Each structure stands twice: as C-alpha cells, then as structure tokens.
Amino acid sequence: MITADSVQLWNALKGIICVYKPAEVSVRNLRKKLIHKLCTDLSELDEKLRTPLINQQITSNVPLISETTNPTTNETSITRSLIENEVEVEENPTVDLSYHPLVVGPRYLHEDLSVSWSNYLGWNTSGVLIFGLRAGTQFAKYIRENRSTRAYRISGTLGKATDNGFKSGKVVERSTWKFIKEFHIQKFLSTMQASHQQKIFEMYGLDMQSQLAYELAVKGPIRPANSKIPIIYGIKCIDFQAPNFTLEIQCVNEDEQFLINLIHEIGLKLHSTAHTTGIKCIRHSCFKLEHTLLPKHWTLEHIVNNMDMCNEMLRKNEQILKQTNVALN
Numbered sequence: 001m002i003t004a005d006s007v008q009l010w011n012a013l014k015g016i017i018c019v020y021k022p023a024e025v026s027v028r029n030l031r032k033k034l035i036h037k038l039c040t041d042l043s044e045l046d047e048k049l050r051t052p053l054i055n056q057q058i059t060s061n062v063p064l065i066s067e068t069t070n071p072t073t074n075e076t077s078i079t080r081s082l083i084e085n086e087v088e089v090e091e092n093p094t095v096d097l098s099y100h101p102l103v104v105g106p107r108y109l110h111e112d113l114s115v116s117w118s119n120y121l122g123w124n125t126s127g128v129l130i131f132g133l134r135a136g137t138q139f140a141k142y143i144r145e146n147r148s149t150r151a152y153r154i155s156g157t158l159g160k161a162t163d164n165g166f167k168s169g170k171v172v173e174r175s176t177w178k179f180i181k182e183f184h185i186q187k188f189l190s191t192m193q194a195s196h197q198q199k200i201f202e203m204y205g206l207d208m209q210s211q212l213a214y215e216l217a218v219k220g221p222i223r224p225a226n227s228k229i230p231i232i233y234g235i236k237c238i239d240f241q242a243p244n245f246t247l248e249i250q251c252v253n254e255d256e257q258f259l260i261n262l263i264h265e266i267g268l269k270l271h272s273t274a275h276t277t278g279i280k281c282i283r284h285s286c287f288k289l290e291h292t293l294l295p296k297h298w299t300l301e302h303i304v305n306n307m308d309m310c311n312e313m314l315r316k317n318e319q320i321l322k323q324t325n326v327a328l329n
C-alpha cells in the first residue's frame with residue numbers, strides 16, 4: 001500500500017516500465033491511457049493532501065464573574081456564575097480556498113509527463129512493450145538504438161491467403177495443404193535462417209571463407225551493419241496441427257508487416273498459401289512476458305514496483321544501453 005505523497009511518487013517516476021500490449025490497440029493510444037492514468041491518480045492523491053485550512057474563533061457571551069449591589073447596605077458583592085453550559089461558544093469557520101483543487105485545478109497535467117516507447121508493436125501484435133518515463137525516455141532511446149533482438153510467436157494457417165496477409169483480411173485465394181508435413185516447414189525454416197546469417201556477413205563486405213569472418217562467427221551472432229534490414233537469427237516451428245502452425249522467431253530490425261509477409265512467403269515456398277492469425281512479442285532484449293504489467297494493473301503502486309524491477313535489470317545488463325562490439329550479448 002502506498003504511503004508516500006504525490007510529490008515523492010512523481011520524483012520516483014524516472015526510468016522504464018515493461019507493460020503488456022493487447023492486440024488491436026495502437027501503441028500511441030496505450031501511451032495516452034498510461035499518461036492519463038498516472039496523472040489522474042497523482043492528482044487525486046494530491047487533492048486528498050490539500051485539505052482546506054479552517055480557523056476557529058471562540059467568543060463568550062456570558063461573564064464568569066458578575067457584580068451586584070445591595071441597596072440597603074450599599075455594599076457591593078461579587079457573585080460567580082458557575083452554572084454548567086452557561087458559556088456559549090460561537091464558531092466562525094473561514095476556509096482557505098487558495099489551494100483548493102476546484103480553484104487551482106489538477107497539479108499533474110498530461111503534458112508534464114513525458115513518455116516514449118522503446119519498441120513499436122503494430123496494431124495486430126501483442127506482448128512485451130517498454131516505455132520510458134521522464135528521465136527514462138533516454139534509456140528507452142538507448143535500447144531502441146542498440147538494436148536488441150526480439151522474440152515472437154507467430155501463428156499461421158495454411159490453405160488461405162488474404163488481401164492484407166492477416167486473418168482480418170478478405171480471402172483472395174484458397175489452395176490445398178494436406179500434403180504439407182511438419183518436416184517440410186522445418187526444412188524450409190533452416191534454409192531461411194542460414195540465408196539470413198549469411199546476409200549479415202555480406203553487409204560487412206566479408207568473405208564467408210575468410211579468417212575474419214571465422215573469428216566473428218565464433219563470437220556468436222553479430223549485429224547487422226544496416227539498422228533497416230530485418231535479420232532472422234533463429235526460427236523454428238514449435239507446434240504443427242495442420243492446417244494451423246506456430247513459429248518462434250528471434251530477429252532484429254523487424255516490423256509487423258515483415259512478420260506477416262514471412263508467413264505468406266512460407267505458404268508460397270511450400271506450394272500452398274498461408275496467412276497470419278496472431279503475433280505475440282514474448283521477449284525484448286532481457287525483458288520477457290513475466291516482467292510485463294497488464295493494463296488492469298496500471299496503478300501507482302504496481303507501476304512504481306515494476307519500474308524498480310526494470311531499472312534493476314538495466315543495472316545488471318548494461319550492454320542493453322551501450323553497444324560495445326558487433327557481437328550480440
């Protein structure tokens with residue numbers, strides 16, 4: 001349970017968070033919802049602390065001591081009135097409205113909170129999405145420019161082709177698929193993976209038979225020289241229930257359209273047709289699905305806790321922010 005005030009929480013919102021993006025929701029709309037939720041919660045917490053100041057004025061209409069004169073003796077005597085409830089108290093409350101929320105408005109506005117994304121997921125893609133908040137926008141920029149690998153699970157269906165390559169499109173072609181077996185897909189995927197790995201060395205202008213190419217290869221996967229060309233580092237079929245199948249792919253510089261075209265290409269190479277039924281990002285660099293925060297859990301407490309976890313992961317994996325060599329870490 002949060003016990004800090006809004007100022008302390010505002011100062012704590014400096015870093016990155018890992019959230020889950022649902023399908024059929026744009027990253028821009030998700031960003032707006034996050035900003036609105038944070039600013040609303042912070043302003044409501046601030047309103048609870050800004051209670052109006054009340055000044056009380058107490059006056060007494062009945063004296064505690066009274067003087068009486070005896071006409072026969074012409075003497076003055078003092079009589080004390082100690083009767084209960086004879087003292088009347090009048091309260092004149094005055095409210096200070098100079099800091100009232102209805103006067104000054106909410107303290108935290110949408111334009112005050114800067115938020116940027118590190119990886120852009122398309123409309124049909126769900127999964128891991130990283131946002132940088134305030135000073136964390138610089139971290140999100142470093143992660144984006146460092147070209148970290150991402151992993152996806154892509155579902156496809158054989159036998160149908162749509163006009164946009166996705167299940168939401170209009171079917172434009174039908175074909176047979178019963179002759180396709182799982183080993184057919186695995187064989188083609190192995191060929192595709194080898195072709196992409198060779199393309200990386202070609203970007204650097206290296207001969208595959210050279211000593212330098214060998215020295216780079218033994219270090220493991222290397223980064224592409226061009227940040228705009230999609231490269232596949234690993235691809236395999238993890239489920240095949242004809243005509244449906246699921247691929248797991250590790251790649252860099254990709255976008256949603258590239259992944260949709262990939263499923264379409266697989267269908268053509270297998271002498272059939274195919275379209276994409278689902279795309280999920282399961283990993284971005286070292287951030288995985290188990291690190292994500294669902295939209296229903298977007299509260300100040302959960303967001304601050306998630307930010308602490310993500311910032312700690314950055315401290316343990318500094319190579320995410322700074323590229324030091326061509327080899328992928």
